[in-house]
Amino acid sequence: MGRSTVTAYAQVNATTRALYATLLTPEVWHALIQAPSFDALLGQLDKTAYGAYLKLERQILTPRRTVYQLRWHLTQAYEKLIRLTPEPGRQLLIQLWRLYEVDNLKATLRGIETGASWDEVRRLLSPMFRYVTLTNDDIQRMLASGTIIRAIERIRHTPYYETLIHAVERYEAEKNLFPLEVALDLDYRRWLWQSIAGLKGMDHEQALRLVGTSIDVDNLLWAIRYRIYHHLSVQEIINYTLPFGYQVRDADIRAIAEGADITTVVKRIYPQLEGLEETAVPLKGETSPQQHQLATLERALYRHIGKLCRGTFLGDPFHIGIQLAYLMLLEYELRDLIAVVEAKASQLPVERLASIIDIEWR
Amino acid sequence: MFRPQAMEKVELIIPEREVVRTTEALAASGIFHHIPTTQTTTGMPARVSDEWQTWTADLMAVERRILLVMEELKINEGTPPLTPPHIIEPRVAERDIERLEHEAETPIRELEAARRRLLQLQKYVAQLTPIANLEIDLGTLRHLRYTFVMLGSIPVANIERLESSLEHIPFALITLRHEGHLATVVLFGLQQDAVALNRAARSAYLNPLPLPEDYRGTPAQAIAALQAGIERTRQHISEYETEIAHLQEMRIRHLRHLLWRVRASHALANTITGYDHLQHTYLVTGWVPKASHARLEQIIAQVSDKVVVETLEPRQEDSGHIPASLKNPSFLSGFQGLVTTYGQPNYDELDPTPLMALTFPLVFGLMFGDVGHGLLLLLVGLLLAGRRIKALRSAAGFGVVVALCGASAMVFGTLYGSIFGFEDVFRAVWFRPLEEITEILLFAIIVGVLLISAGIIYNITNAALNRHWGRMVFNRNGLAGLIFYWSLLGLGARAFGVAVPIPGAVLAIVGGLSGIGLTFAEFFEHLVEGHRPLIEDDVGTYLALAFFELFETLISLFSNTLSYVRMGAFAVAHGALSLVVFIIAEVIGARGSIGYWIVVILGNLFVIGFEGMIVGIQTLRLEYYELFSKFFSGGGIPFRPLSLIPKAGKLNAPENAGS
Secondary structure: OOOHHHHHHHHHHHHHHHHHHHOOOOHHHHHHHOOHHHHHHHHHHHOOOOOOOOOHHHHOOHHHHHHHHHHHHHHHHHHHHHHHOOHHHHHHHHHHHHHHHHHHHHHHHHHHOOOOOOOHHOOOOOOOOOOOOOHHHHHHHHHHHHHHHHHHOOOOOOOOOHHHHHHHHHHHHHHOOOOHHHHHHHHHHHHHHHHHHHOHHHHHHHHHHHHHHHHHHHHHHHHHHHHHHOOOOOOHHOOOOOOOOOOOOHHHHHHHHHHOOOOHHHHOOOOOOOOOOOOOOOOOOOHHHHHHHHHHHHHHHHHHHHHHHHOOOOOOOOOOOHHHHHHHHHHHHHHHHHHHHHHHHHOOOHHHHHHHHOOOOO | OOOOEEEEEEEEEHHHHHHHHHHHHHHHHHOOOOOOOOOOOOOOEOOOOHHHHHHHHHHHHHHHHHHHHHOOOOOOOOEEEEEEEEOOOOOHHHHHHHHHHOOOOOOOHHHHHHHHHHHHHHHHHHHHHHHOOOOHHHHHHHHOOEEEEEEEEHHHHHHHHHHHHOOOOEEEEEEEEEEEOOEEEEEEEEEHHHHHHHHHHHOOOEOOOOOOOOOOHHHHHHHHHHHHHHHHHHHHHHHHHHHHHHHHHHHHHHHHHHHHHHHHHHHHHHHHOOOOEOOOOOEEEEEEEEEHHHHHHHHHHHHHHOOEEEEEEEOHHHHOOOOOOOOOOOOHHHHHHHHHHOOOOOOOOOOOHOOOOOOOHHHHHOOOOHHHHHHHHHHHHHHHHHHOOOOHHHHHHHHHHHHHHHHHHHHHHHOOOOOOOOOOOOOOOOOOOOOOOHHHHHHHHHHHHHHHHHHHHHHHHHHOOOOOOOHHHHHOOHHHHHHHHHHHHHHHHHHOOOOOOHHHHHHHHHHHHHHHHOOHHHHHHHHHHOOOOOOOOOOHHHHHHHHHHHHHHHHHHHHHHHHHHHHHHHHHHHHHHHHHHEEEHHOOOOOHHHHHHHHHHHHHHHHHHHHHHHHHHHHHHHHHHHHHHOOOOOOEEEEEOOOOOOOOOOOOOOOOOOO
């Protein structure tokens, strides 16, 4: 570790650690889950780092608007850390941030298909203003264009154009956004993988360990969902998943696609994974044992990543891993927070919500 | 000139019926800075008119549609109109744009379709070209009994994955050509595996290119037929383009006019949304230059006698929120731009523009003294300021900065005896920096001392204007700081044998007293300004901090002063760089030869461009960090008169976090 590395990461690490300290604690999570109503939840959130984003009149804070406001915290964390992080790690953070750009693009395409207006779509998007290739202006132009093909033509200047313009033929033939969304997901992760490859030393090692694991988990879950929910053929599952990964190998994906026992495959990849042996009885709201198994697996995998991220803060601090770990933890926190907001808005019973939100590892 | 214009806070009470006309008049006046408020003066929560909010949303959508049509017809926004156009209602604008959309839709859709067709035909040709020499009827490939054949394009990144997915199925995948990130491939297999092969190909995004039935015969014959099709399609494209060009010519003025009307209407609706709305009236608060108050009343009276204009007493919470309207002669706009790049002056502080206009050329000239180089800069500056070159008109203000820097360089060039680097053409009126290095460095320090003192005096004046007596006297950039600085300079000068008219003991006592004032500045400031507690921390911490504060003041005054030595160093470097040019010129050719003069000319251009830029940056650095930091806080609010003609593309600016 050179002096320059220490200097380069000094400021951003101090900032990251300050932000890390604002992550929700298990006690706060407990209070949020136990909140008796949506209003009570807002009251609890007001005392957290998210409070600053919820200072709007109560009647404006619908569940959808609340989610939108909560996303601002992630936006500002990303934009702040990208600004402070030295190159080439910065490029990886930018690429990681663009996952939300891809999500916004997918939401826009769905909006076009359902004929939604900008006002209807805007609050479904993640607020993004810096380090983006797809601006709000682009999204408005896409929505105004009326058709998917014309909308794609309007984003020629973005890296997504080539991906979408090739995949659009399948959309036109099948009238289904699935091929467009999968093409975007796959290409996004290819670019992310390339960004990791651009790093060296500890930065590369840590990025591979954290982002690589996250890519692995996405890949595994895709393969499983394609098999369980979409009933795709072996060939389709292979083509709709990634050929690379940190610990997940092609053979693992092929095994899942060919019908191998999922738990066995996952245990082979992650022998230390905990929580897979949880009750096999489906909870209320889960329709099948397979669905329950998938939910349990998802929880276990995300817990695994969460622990990896937490562990990153204990070792050598002068690498990109610190920023990646914090941002990934914040992403998981936000994802679960959105689930809590939606659960409270739809008055989901507390015990059901408590079974969905995993707070043990936090 | 030295202070922003005096402002008055006014409140207008506007009957609902008069709100549009009054807003238009306020915008046209160019003297009213609107404050969107959230509380009425009565303390009641503000009510926002739903109607105007609807207008804002609707007009925004219409603007987007207009821009889309303009984009499709390749019409740019044009320049904003000089006077605000008439307001247009959203539904009228919607009807108008609907008609224009309808008019443009058919040729544009046809053109798009033709372009897609052309691309498709070109793709067919590209795919058939590698097999052009085969003597096979393509028709037979369409209806094979036992063999599966699929010709198509696939992202290169997916080829390996497709092959991997077909591991257990017999197949052959032949890549015919690569084009960017796509490849043209043929997939062969058994007809009995067609379902699996199709699903695999589809999921790998292998887009098949089924050759239309019209194209028969051998590949060569099909290519010939395709080329004819391409030619026909190109002709169609040309016809549609002509039609669109005609439409563009007819509608360009209409669309631009409509766009600016919608933008002005949107700005109007947006402004009214920011007003406080009572039962039947609107309350509008804003700032107006004191000198223009009577004119504002006159303008409003012309609109309606029912609008009431009241002058409000500035309240405690207005402090720090009053917009600053800088009033400098237009030729100083370049310097004002440099000041606002650093920070917007506050309403209650001195405008640093005049000081900068004086010191910037002085510092630049001192470092870049050369009659010839200065003359060239002067000419370039005058050319820019004269707005002779259309493309550089926006830089006219900056032209004055360049011209004054050039003139100053000429004056110092005369003092240094240098013209285009030649030091033997005329005698130096003063001395040559390269020969008298100590003198130029000392002179630079003296100029630095004067500039630092000027900065401190500016700060003292700012504090006095704001009645911050404690800060004025005890601040490190206040009276105590100035006396401390000059006492130290006096003692230092005496130590070097310079005759100073004040006895050393007096200097030491005065310096010591001002030093004590600086050390306990916080205590004294709080005492004078009635701020309690007098000491924020415990006494021990305070004393330790106070000592280090004095130490830091001492170090920073010392380093600030030394920072100006660079002016002398650059003056020496300027001469040295010119000398290097002549040495190289003499190596290239004898004095007077063509080679010699080419090197001299190119060398001079290099010195002007490269060193001129570095000296410019250094001057800016000295102004910003050594001078401005003494007195200028920035962070003020610029005076922005209400306008209904927004800058292009400003309506849909990203929203903030909403908190």
